[in-house]
Amino acid sequence: MKMGADHPIVLEPRCPATEDPGILSFMHLAKTLTQASWLELELRPSGAAPPQTYRFGSGSGNVITLPLEAGIEFDASLRLGKAPQPATDLVTLLSDSLNQVLELRSLQIQTNLLSRALETTSNSVLLFDDEGGILFANPTADHLLSQQTEDELLGSRNNRPWQPLFTLLSSLVERVASRDGSESPWSGVIELEEGRMMACDVSAVPAPVSDGPNAVLVTLQPTESKSDQRIQVFSSSHSLSPREQEVLQLVGRGLTTVAMAEELGISPHTIRDHLKHLYRKTGTKGRNELFGLISRDS
Structure with a gap:
């Protein structure tokens, strides 16, 4: 993967599939404009990916080979079977058309890649x-x-x-x-x-x-919500352990002792022990008094 000024993401170039709709449309256009009986397009990526040959129609006979400009990522040549020598303007038009097909495909790949990446966050x-x-x-x-x-x-x-x-x-x-x-x-x-x-x-x-x-x-x-921030500050000032802070957050959510045990994967008896430690460390006697102290401290 490379970075470029025109493309924020430039993937290593790979040739389109043989049945790529854009390539098929280009081949149909080229056959019509050049009046060739058949034609063959060869794409050679600038990277390590293998080249690909696309054929449209069948036949033999005299062949004209045209080098096409296909952007910086591909070299291309088009072989025309039984066709008159095309004018320079026509070769330029075919080069521009092929370049647009390949650029559009590259942008579609980048768009799909970015869309899927954003869906995972x-x-x-x-x-x-x-x-x-x-x-x-x-x-x-x-x-x-x-x-x-x-x-x-x-x-x-x-x-x-x-x-x-x-x-x-x-x-x-x-x-x-x-x-x-x-x-x-x-x-x-x-x-x-x-x-x-x-x-x-x-x-x-x-x-x-x-x-x-x-x-x-x-x-x-x-x-973090304001409540979480208050609990974090309160836990630090009263030297609560990470587990005691977790229990305190669940108390703030209104969970019962059994629900807290299920949430943390421990027994209700252990939850009660943590609550006793919380009350002792904070000098409180119950949940309401504990959260009243948190509100006053904040």
């Missing part, structure tokens, strides 16, 4: 156009948006009033899209009304061509 990834419309959402983001529809998921940043998460994201997209590129992308934390915290990054994606549309990339990554 646990972060929410959304791509907006510069007018706020969604161009792409990976499965994690799609699930988040479905919660917006079903449960009216509300979000806030910097302690501002709650608003639908999509509305909040759209305002950030509009803010970044309106910049001239000289400012940094927006980064911050979005708090969901249900208690979750999401680290959010919003950055502009410039158009690859001067007259093309711009896009805005949004990523959302779960981060």
Whole structure:
């Protein structure tokens, strides 16, 4: 895999399959334009991949071999059977057509690869156009948006009033899209009304061509909730063990002793022992008093 200025990801070139639709269309076009009885295309990748020969029609007789320009990744030659000598302009047209077929295939492969990679991440990834419309959402983001529809998921940043998460994201997209590129992308934390915290990054994606549309990339990554942060600080100040901190977090979720035991894969008796240690270390006598102390300490 290589990196290039025009292609963010440039895979080692490999020849298309013999039944590739783009190659078949090119061969049909070449046969029609050159009036050949049959033709044969040979592609030779610049890397270590093997060459490939494509044949269209059958026959024998006089053969004209044309070297074609196929970009920096391939050398190509086209053999014409029983055809008149093509004009220079026609050879140029065939070279341009083949180059476009190979470039389109390369971009399709890169797009599919990136799409599958984004589908594997646990972060929410959304791509907006510069007018706020969604161009792409990976499965994690799609699930988040479905919660917006079903449960009216509300979000806030910097302690501002709650608003639908999509509305909040759209305002950030509009803010970044309106910049001239000289400012940094927006980064911050979005708090969901249900208690979750999401680290959010919003950055502009410039158009690859001067007259093309711009896009805005949004990523959302779960981060510690305020409750988790309070528990972490409280645990550190009272020298709680990692296991005691886990038990404390489960207590905060309202789990019963049996449910906590199932969650941690230990016995209810062991959970009770951990709770006793928690009460002793914190000078409390029960769950309510324990969480009252956490709130006061924070």
